[in-house]
Each structure stands twice: as C-alpha cells, then as structure tokens.
Amino acid sequence: MANQYDRMEGIDDLSVEEFPSWAGKPVDHAWPWWPLLPLYPYGRRRTIVEELIPNQIWGFEQLQGLYYVAVPVRMTVVKVPEGLMLFNPLPPTPELRRAMKSLQKLHGPVVSIVLPTASGLEHKISLPSLARVFSKADIWICPGQWSFPISLPLGWLGIPSGRTKVLLQDGLPHQDSCDWISLGPLDIGLGRFQEVACFHKASRALLVTDALVGIQAEPPRLFDFDPTPLLFHARDVGDEPLEDSEAQRRKGWARLVLFASFLRPEKLNIPSISQVLRNAFKPGFRNAKAHFGLYPFEWKEGWENSAKEILGEKTPKIQFAPVLERLVFPRAKDTLFSWLEELNNLRNLRWLISAHFTAPLDFRPKEIRQLLKSTREREWAKNEGNWRFLGGVDKVLLRQKIVPKDPLKAFRD
Numbered sequence: 001m002a003n004q005y006d007r008m009e010g011i012d013d014l015s016v017e018e019f020p021s022w023a024g025k026p027v028d029h030a031w032p033w034w035p036l037l038p039l040y041p042y043g044r045r046r047t048i049v050e051e052l053i054p055n056q057i058w059g060f061e062q063l064q065g066l067y068y069v070a071v072p073v074r075m076t077v078v079k080v081p082e083g084l085m086l087f088n089p090l091p092p093t094p095e096l097r098r099a100m101k102s103l104q105k106l107h108g109p110v111v112s113i114v115l116p117t118a119s120g121l122e123h124k125i126s127l128p129s130l131a132r133v134f135s136k137a138d139i140w141i142c143p144g145q146w147s148f149p150i151s152l153p154l155g156w157l158g159i160p161s162g163r164t165k166v167l168l169q170d171g172l173p174h175q176d177s178c179d180w181i182s183l184g185p186l187d188i189g190l191g192r193f194q195e196v197a198c199f200h201k202a203s204r205a206l207l208v209t210d211a212l213v214g215i216q217a218e219p220p221r222l223f224d225f226d227p228t229p230l231l232f233h234a235r236d237v238g239d240e241p242l243e244d245s246e247a248q249r250r251k252g253w254a255r256l257v258l259f260a261s262f263l264r265p266e267k268l269n270i271p272s273i274s275q276v277l278r279n280a281f282k283p284g285f286r287n288a289k290a291h292f293g294l295y296p297f298e299w300k301e302g303w304e305n306s307a308k309e310i311l312g313e314k315t316p317k318i319q320f321a322p323v324l325e326r327l328v329f330p331r332a333k334d335t336l337f338s339w340l341e342e343l344n345n346l347r348n349l350r351w352l353i354s355a356h357f358t359a360p361l362d363f364r365p366k367e368i369r370q371l372l373k374s375t376r377e378r379e380w381a382k383n384e385g386n387w388r389f390l391g392g393v394d395k396v397l398l399r400q401k402i403v404p405k406d407p408l409k410a411f412r413d
Contacts, residue, residue: 028098031091037125039064046225047096052353052360055079056203058103059359062090063222064122068229069259072220073122074355076207078200080174083108087198087207088355089115091126092133110134112173117209118144118185118194123355128158139164140173146191167196177201179346183211183339186332187410189403193328197343204350206343206363210324211336213354214316214361215261219253229256238294254307255299261310261322264389267303270296306386316358318367320375326390327397330381332407337372344368 034043045062052059058077063070075090077100084107090096104110113134115127124145131139139159143166147157155161165171172180177200184194198207223230230252231242258265277294310317320329320336329336343349344365352363361367383391397403404410 028095029093031093033091033125033129037121039066039122040068040070040229041226045091045093046222047090047093047099048222049099052076053203053205053351057200057205057353057360059353060090060096060099061220061222062096063229065229065256065260068232069256070229071256071260071356072222074353074359076353076355076359077103078198078207079107079202080111080177082174083111085174086110086113086130086134086137087116088123088209089113089127089130092130097133110137112138112140114167114173114198115139115141115145116167116196116198116207118142118146118192119188123209124157128160131160131163137163138173140167141165142167142194142196143169144185144192144194151191181339181342181346184335185411186328186335186407187404188328188407189397193324193407199343199346199349201348204348205353205360206346206349206351207353209355210321211339212318212352213321213357214318214352214359215257215311215357216316217250217254217311217313219249220357223249223253227252233259233297236299254304254311257311258303258307258386262386262390263323263393265303265306266386266388267300267306269298269300271298309386316361318352318361318363318371321356322387323390326381326387327394328407330394331405333375333380335408337375340368340372344372 029044029046031043031045041063048061050059050061051057056079060075060077061072064073065071073090074088076087078085078087084103092100100110113127113130115124117123127139127141131137141154141159141164145154145157153161154164165173167180168182172178179199179201181197181199182194183197184192186193195209195211197209197211199205200207219227219230227244227249228242230249231244232252233255234248234252235242258268310319310322349368350362350364351360352367353359353361381391381394394403398405
C-alpha cells in the first residue's frame with residue numbers, strides 16, 4: 001500500500017531545529033537510551049511509516065539487530081473510537097514523534113499504549129520513554145513482566161505504575177472495538193512467555209508480536225536508507241568489497257533471515273581466528289562501516305536452499321518464528337494449536353500484522369487451516385538441519401534445569 005508518511009497533512013509543520021542536536025548534527029533519528037540495549041543501529045534509528053489498512057492501521061518501522069543482523073521491528077498504530085492505540089512500543093525518536101503528531105491531528109490523541117508480551121525486551125525497553133511522550137495515555141502490559149538478571153518492580157524499570165494496567169487481570173482496553181486472545185502463559189525458567197494478540201474488528205486485522213511472522217525474499221524498504229547490513233552479509237570473505245546491486249541485497253537479506261531465524265543455520269561455518277584476521281584490516285576496509293574487514297562467517301554450498309525453506313518468493317511465507325518454536329514451544333505444541341483454533345473462530349478475520357517482517361498478510365481461516373495442517377504433518381522440535389543449533393541450546397537448558405520439562409505445570413498448580 002502507499003507510503004502514508006510522505007502525504008500526511010502537517011508532516012512538515014515541525015522542523016528538525018525544534019529538537020536538540022548531537023555533536024552539531026540534527027538528531028531527528030536519535031535514540032539516547034540505546035546503551036540500555038545496545039542493538040544496531042544504536043543511537044540513530046530511522047523510522048518509516050506505512051498505511052497498512054486505509055484510515056485504520058499504520059505501521060512504524062525501525063531496524064534493530066546484532067552485528068549487522070538487522071531486521072525490521074514494528075509499532076502498530078490503530079484507530080479506535082477514542083483516538084489512537086499504540087501496539088508494541090518503539091523508541092520515540094523526534095522523527096517518530098513528528099509523524100505521530102501528524103496522525104493525531106487527523107485521528108485524535110494517543111489514548112492507550114499496549115505492551116502485549118511478557119518477554120520481548122526489544123519492545124519493553126522503549127515503553128518508559130514512549131509513556132512519557134504520551135503522558136495522558138493509559139498503559140496496558142502483558143501479565144508476568146520480568147527483568148534479567150534481577151526481577152525489578154515496574155516503577156524501577158521506568159514504567160509509570162500510576163497509570164499502568166495489566167491485560168486480563170485489570171480488564172482489557174477498547175473492548176467494544178477489539179478482541180484479545182492470549183497465547184500462553186508458559187514457564188520458560190527465567191520468567192514466563194506470554195503474548196496477547198489483538199483482533200481489531202473494524203479493520204479485520206489480527207495484531208501479534210513475535211509468534212507468527214511472514215517473510216518474503218524481497219528486502220524491506222528500511223534498507224533503502226542504508227543497505228550496508230545486506231551488502232556486508234552478501235560477501236563470502238572479509239576482503240570482498242561491499243558492492244551494491246539488487247542481487248547482492250537479496251542475497252544479504254536471505255542470509256540475515258537465516259541468522260535471525262536459527263541463530264546459527266546449518267550451512268554456516270565459523271572460520272578460525274587466524275583466517276578471519278588474515279582477511280582483515282586491508283586497504284579499503286580500515287573503517288567501522290566494513291567492521292575493519294572482520295568477517296567471521298563462511299557459508300557452505302547449498303545455503304540458498306536453506307533460505308528458500310523460510311522465504312516466500314511471490315508472497316510472504318507465514319510461519320511460527322523458528323526461535324520461539326524450538327526454544328519456547330518444543331514441549332507445548334498443543335498450546336500453539338489451541339491458540340490457532342481460537343484465531344480460526346474470529347469472525348471476519350482478514351489480515352495478520354506482526355511486529356516483525358512483512359505486514360499486512362492475508363490471514364483468513366483458509367491460511368490458518370493450512371498452517372495447522374502443515375504443522376501437524378511435519379516433525380516438531382527438530383534437531384537436524386537448520387534446527388541443530390537451537391536444538392542443542394534447548395538440550396543444555398533442560399540438562400541444567402534452567403527450563404522446565406513441563407512449561408505448563410506452574411500455571412496448572
């Protein structure tokens with residue numbers, strides 16, 4: 001759908017000079033709290049805004065990741081009768097705030113901010129700042145919030161306790177216009193996993209956080225501003241130049257998706273330190289953008305076929321997020337199925353909007369039944385192929401008794 005950001009009324013009525021500057025440069029993209037969770041692109045977060053469902057839902061996207069393994073993360077803005085609801089917080093950079101001000105002029109004030117996950121740190125970290133920008137909005141959080149390594153009260157985490165309510169326990173926001181469906185809770189040892197999805201009746205869109213994603217072979221538009229992460233991972237050795245082309249961008253994106261989905265995919269080798277250093281610090285690569293030629297990856301032949309398993313060439317492939325499937329749900333498959341059955345019973349469901357990757361996605365009962373069927377027919381909690389590393393992590397966590405064998409026991413008791 002068309003990019004709403006470029007045609008929002010009043011988008012130019014706030015100049016960047018109204019905001020402070022950092023090192024003498026405009027900070028329209030600045031996020032000063034990035035050291036709390038040092039993810040790429042650190043203190044400079046570019047935001048794009050797209051109208052996902054006309055006059056109903058907008059997506060605000062930023063990049064985040066580790067070592068150039070960056071994928072989009074999305075805050076969904078929803079039109080409700082009272083004004084606007086923010087679902088899955090993002091860092092409120094001046095650019096984001098300016099775009100939100102334009103939306104508010106058209107559709108009313110921000111009346112609620114929803115953190116619908118108990119364990120998603122990348123969504124939780126920006127909630128305190130976002131709550132202070134929209135100081136009159138009600139805050140709704142998923143039950144069972146936890147912090148690591150020490151569990152701290154919400155106030156100590158910067159979340160304003162005076163206007164914060166817990167989903168399900170203290171009621172639900174916008175009940176006339178939204179249905180709320182919980183996935184979990186599950187005991188994952190350090191805390192709980194729980195995600196509360198929202199079905200917005202007017203747009204017929206289901207909003208989720210991490211559980212379901214749709215991934216396509218085409219790189220996201222966010223990389224148009226700076227394709228360096230794609231070009232970096234499209235290379236085969238550290239002294240290979242960062243050449244920009246459509247083919248290189250698609251190659252880099254496919255590898256990024258494999259990293260983000262499986263952490264250490266099957267077709268990836270980690271070369272020796274001596275080999276990495278041998279290709280580093282050569283002329284043309286003595287700069288931070290190229291990571292000084294340090295490239296500790298080596299891709300085996302056939303990695304493209306691994307990528308095809310999770311990328312949709314013509315349409316995005318809808319799937320459970322692999323990390324969650326293997327590390328959170330290996331012994332709770334029935335919980336996922338029950339949740340999907342609940343979604344299947346939603347009247348007029350049409351769209352899926354996740355906090356990551358592509359949105360909106362076609363997601364009617366037909367797509368849900370196909371997902372249920374394919375999941376029932378394939379092996380669950382695999383330990384081979386791309387799943388080998390995640391399976392090994394799960395076995396270690398079980399052996400060390402960090403995660404329980406029965407993730408539902410604590411909530412049945």
